[in-house]
Amino acid sequence: MTEKFRTSQGTRVDRSKVINFTFNGKAYRGAEGDTLASALVANGVHLVGRSFKTHRPRGILTCGSEEPNAIIQLETGPRSEPNLRATQIELYEGLIAKSVNCWPSVNFDVLAVNGLASRLFVAGFYYKTFMDPKSMWMTVYEPMIRRMAGLGVLPREKDPDTYDHMNEFCEVMVIGAGPAGLAAALAAGKSGARVVLCDEQVEFGGSLLNSKEIIDGRPALEWVASAVAELEAMDNVRLLKRANAFGYYDHNYITVHERRTDHFGPGAKPELARHRVWHFRAKQVVLATGSHERPLVFADNDRPGIMLAASGQAYANRYGALPGKRGVVFTNNDSAYKVAIDLVDAGMAIPLVVDLREVADGELPNTARQKGIEVVTGAGIVATEGRKRLKAIEIAQISSDGEKITGAKRRIECDTILMSGGWNPAVHLFSQSIGKLRYDEEKACFLPNISSQKERTVGACKGTFDLQSALEEGMTAGALAAQDSGFGKGKAPAAPKAVVVAEKPLKAIWVVPTDHPVGQGPRKHFVDYQHDVTAADIMLAAREGMHSVEHMKRFTTTGMATDQGKLSNVNGLAILSAQLGKAIPQVGTTTFRPPYTPVTFGALAGRGINGDLADPVRRTPMYSWHLEHGATFEPVGQWQRAWYYPKAGEDMHAAVTRESKALRDGVGILDASTLGKIDIQGKDAAQFLNMIYTNAWLKLPVGSCRYGFMLKEDGMVFDDGVTSRLGENHFHMTTTTGGAAGVLDWLEEYLQTEWPDLEVYCTSVTEEWSTLSIGGPKARALMEELAPEMDFSNEAFPFMTWREGEVAGVPARVFRISFTGDLSYEINVRNWHGLHMWEKCMELGAKYDITPYGTETMHVLRAEKGFVIIGQDTDGTQTPQDLGMDWIIAKSKSDFIGRRSFVREDTKRPDRKQLVGLMTENPKEVLTEGAQLTYERVNPTPAPMVGHVTSAYWSPNLDHSIAMAMVKDGHNRMGQWIYAHDRGKVTKVKIVSPVFYDQKGERRDG
Amino acid sequence: MSRFSIFSLARNAMSWHQNWPSQWRSPEPKPEYDVVIIGAGGHGLATAYYLAKEHGITNVAVIEKGWLGGGNTGRNTTIVRSNYLWDESGLFYENAMKLWENLSQELNYNVMFSQRGVMNLAHNLGDVRESVRRVNANNLNGIDAEWLNAEQVKEFCPIINISKNSRYPVLGATLQRRGGTARHDAVAWGYARGADAMGVDVIQNCEVQGLVVEGGVIKGVRTSRGEIKAKKVAMACAGHTSVVAEMAGIRLPIESHPLQALVSEPMKPVIDCVVMSNAVHVYVSQSDKGELVMGAGIDPYVGYSQRGSLHVIENQLAAAMELFPLFSRTRLMRSWGGIVDTCPDASPIVGKTPVKNLYVNAGWGTGGFKATPGSGFCYAHTIAKDEPHPLNAPFSIDRFITGALVDEHGAAGVAH
Amino acid sequence: MVDNFRRSIIANKAEAMVNGSVTGDNGVVLTEIPFLAQVNIRGNSDDKKFVAGVKSVTGLAVPTTPNSYVTKGDLTIFWLSPDEWQIIGPVDAQNDLVAKLRDALSGQHVAVIDVSGNRTTLELSGAQARNVMKKSCRLDMDPQSFVPGQVVQTRVAKAPVILQMLDDKPVFRMFVRPSFAEYLVDWLLDAMSEYRYSA
């Protein structure tokens, strides 16, 4: 199909470069420089979408990111994307687009039938119905609503594209590259400061791209070109196009969403991240975000062919695409006369301008008249015709208060309305920065008032609508921002001279009357197009008590659509205020929240879209060995720990059974490198440990080790580990894997903020040391081979001591401590020796059939001995006493962290939940961890629960299942039978000591 | 109160909806009330509703510094569930759940309570252990709860990624089928309309500026619209509880933090249930309008600004993408922040205060919305009888002195 | 003697780093420099005895300017915190350093700890290195802001590192805990990937 409405005058399209595309299954031609919307306009296609609720036909309304109607599903397959605005999609060869939320097609949409019931579908109707019968909400009503709702469709495949982030710093961040923004960037750039200029559009120029302004006696776009060239020549200036500044956060943190490859078409540049989110930390910010034209609210103002005036001007001037054959301009201000003039010059028939003001005697209206355009003042459009495209309108004189029609109606045939209800400064980012707004009566809009961060607003977003002033404001703000950030003298370069045509004030008539009272007849006055919110809905909200603007918005969903109220907020607020008989500022404004326009989830995740990059996986030096030897891994925090090492044909049970027996009968080896390790030095180190741990440390001999509990001040256990005395004033502390970082912060917190006088240094050495635990009856023999120089006899190297020496040819610290109850040695070697040490152990251990075991077997073995695991057997609600470990509390000490809490009423209760062992009647039955316990077999609901199973395993060494549990009053109930409940299954269990194996502790010496 | 129904709707349609009455009055404050409730959010309004309905106390004012329902009631991710671990919490939230199940009919206001099922994912062995523990505790307390393995999770929510190679492998999940979501604004509006109909004054744009305490007894409140005498005063001002309590010289174990949430652009349905992953701070559901509604983690610092930090959202979305790869091409449409009161044990405070006839309802953390009906019900009882209802007795402020905390943080991951 | 028992924890990444690096004027290169000597010192820089002690061994006064380092010969001292420094030396220098420092500082409230195994070293260099750092780190990485002579403790991606600006080619050195090393390499190679095309 040929481009019927294409003229030769588009300044930014190259008609010689034809681009073919498909829209709703039909092939079209566009030109390089087109957006999808401009190409459709050039082809005379205006019916592009259906409304959300009643599926009324809708046309292209704007030329920017605020477009509420032309919502597009772009492409198909894994790169398909929902809800794009046709006004932002850059045309590329072979583009495939379709309208969203219409079936079977935008031309014939079944759900348009909703229109018939539209009299029922008023604001908030769903709160009043769909209630009876109760069951039908879930079964009928809601499923129906959900099917109807939603716009585009998400592709089901994984996203093939990539995204990234960039962190930047600058002195001056200029947002918006219209005349004011360009001027600000020029002024700031000259100072030598680091300047960033970003704009959401394809190219710089802002409003100048759409209009025909004159600057320095030549077309404004020539000035734009030279300004951009000048900026490009400054290496202290960064220019970002297709870059939407979507967030203004605390401390001048600005976030920008850059679309880097979309305009090449899907997958064209796989090497580039498709989108990038820039994080800017700016010393000073200049907001030059421009303004949005406001629709007029009149009867049936939503027909395809009805468009914002300046957008129509943009299509004609920028893209050489006429909005229609014959158009009427409808306005309440002078700016739309420029549109009429430009469109006539571009070859479109504009027989008429309808102006709500009684008088239109400004320079622009007069110029329009000279061009033969009829200007009808004090009048409005009171009706429109045409379903899928505007056919005709009716206009009439209206009373000066805008309440009613006063004159006879006159019918005019036309296919286009270009409307202008004035301008809303784009104060979104200013508002996000928690700047305060004020309402300006004359301009009938909200303006920036009180800044809250280091920021300035200039140009249209400050309400400065005349070009010359905008340029001057930009220059001044740019120079001052640079100066405030330490660059330049703050002197603004001279602004270029623009031809300024004075404009007369607008007249705000928020609802244009029709021949029946608003909301009481067939004609609808739309305020929020996408959500089908009408003036009548807002008036209804007010009648029903929704007197806050937020109530009105939530009740009617005004401003909740994908344009987030850019077109509807002020109109809606004004209509509400009128209904309440209050001034607009008394009813309130809106605090805008990020994002300014929608931002792709993937872009926000950045490289983190790949989970392995989003969140580190931590590995020990022996990880590669575990991997090669078929280990299954268990995540512990960020660490990957070997869980068990299944041999061919083994399941977990078999593997763990084999590993467990191997350690008890021979020798096993465990990678314990993930344990936290902290080097503690200083003359007050022992005293410090006395406060941190519950037990006594002053008398611990050098060369010895001791197990300790750390409590929070509430008396509850939060970490444990073995700490060894390396020297008089030197300790080596170990912590749980998960607790390592927290414990170090904890120690530093007390050292730095509570006891700064203590002479103690704490340093993390977690990863300095790789830790291998060699355990089992044959451990000593292996150690003797590994370290012939060292004496491993009980006498020379007793339990709970440590020795230093050369092991397998490398320096090592060996700790004789045991988490399994068997004889065992923890070899600590420098990280880079870990793998060597492991391999050497396997080599020399071969003759003892040394068996690597993982965390699961370690858990089984420690459970056989009744050793607790912090975080499994505890959950932050246990005291040491609850765990049956009163012995670890030094009675000699008058204070340590958490001690005071022991004597609180609830904490000293004798019948608290306490750690016990459980044995099942049937030795083969293994309880479920997390099973809940009751004293009685049968219980009422709710049942009196007395605890739960914290650990449960099959113990190959006892040939019996074992379990640990927290049980209310458990310590006094040894030998009693209670009941474990796991999803309906009840198991009788006996309360026993948690020490199941080697109760005399004879095995630890081998 | 004119009854809402399809018939009244049709009838009003005939008169172009010109005759709907206001859903509540906008009364001037009276000089004195039996009870003044501070805060017209869901909790305050529900409290007023049950004071009137259950206890016949109708000389009640609910005063609100902004607009009713404008605090956390209107800022949360609308998830409703009752599958809490400890008896105290489980039974309290289950009572709320039972009220939710009839709320639309009770209030004659469609709060769109949608029991589409809430899944809490388990990503490691510690999660699994705690999940099973929770399921068993819930079952014995008569709260519906199931444990799903990974395949069952996939069945219940087909778009979720259960690959073993995922950074956050899904080992299973707890499921509460009766859990779901509700329309948050409607809850506030429904209770306001119901309470108003029984004579309660809901007074908006009326900020509390002081509490009148004489001899350890509360006598009234000083507001931006003058002093109001009251026999009893009840705080229901989540987010600002410390500020108001301080007016009576009361210190609380509460810190207020920003909590962020966001919605995507509306899309055709992709997820029909609620999925939560505490481990990675992802909470997702899809609204009836088609928006993905997601909650993020709590920002760590005290904040009254109703704004959080972007990296919290970025990390949350990265994790969400790992669980739901197909989300990556949708777009963030709106984000916002609420202010949540948090207690050291992640459980609320509902009960009496050291000042006679002054009551506190606070510290809900992220649990406030789901508790709304139950909180109002128990709080009304506490105020009317000057003693806690058995269900909120464990949540007295004294527990921080006795040590009888109700720790709902859940266990840490396995440490060794 | 040469230590044949040492293994780099990211030996398995050597080839990927070669393949992922982009040579040429507009490139960026990632390599590992394993096994450097690293000694952590705690002490009081207001105490002349302490400063003198360290100087007697290293020939260097501990830097007291935050985020800075000093170099002499093959020894470098990083400022890490008001009472913490890290000496970086050539492979195998650690034992000698520790012994001499403990000796020179004996009797003072200090800590001298061999942490040579606690971190390995990644070197990122080339014209695009700053851009890769900007993708990975939230510090101001512009040439006027982060310059040779500076060393900071920060995060690169989600890994805690000591980040040193070695020279203005530019060359960055990242001292990273071994457990994070593979993650950090994967991240950096991913961040470098686009320059393989533009180079």
Place this chain on the structure above:
Amino acid sequence: MLYIKCPWCGERDETEYHYGGEAHIARPENPDELTDAEWAEYVFMRTNTKGVHRERWVHSDGCRRWFNVARNTVTNEIVAVYKAGEKLDLPDATAPVKAAAKASAKSPAPSEAKKPARKTAADKKEGA
């Protein structure tokens, strides 16, 4: 995203720090001499200031120093940063809030002008 100036390392993004709660809560010398209520006051009760809040942060990814920040919890403006053990004297702890309130009182917007005290709550809009 807060931008916090570590007293030693300089300005760094919030992500390098951990929040440490309210500052200047000294651990009692002799806990045994306290009543349960007094002990609870130390362990649990917090001021939770709306306005300028004295709080502790630790530069976890940097120098590992704990230090104090005076931050306006309404605007997130950082009023001062000072080292552990140092005291900060702000003539009027809520000065910045008051100032801001005054500023908004100058606003011609009647709703603001009438109720300057409400300024800090003026953001309570928008929502789910």
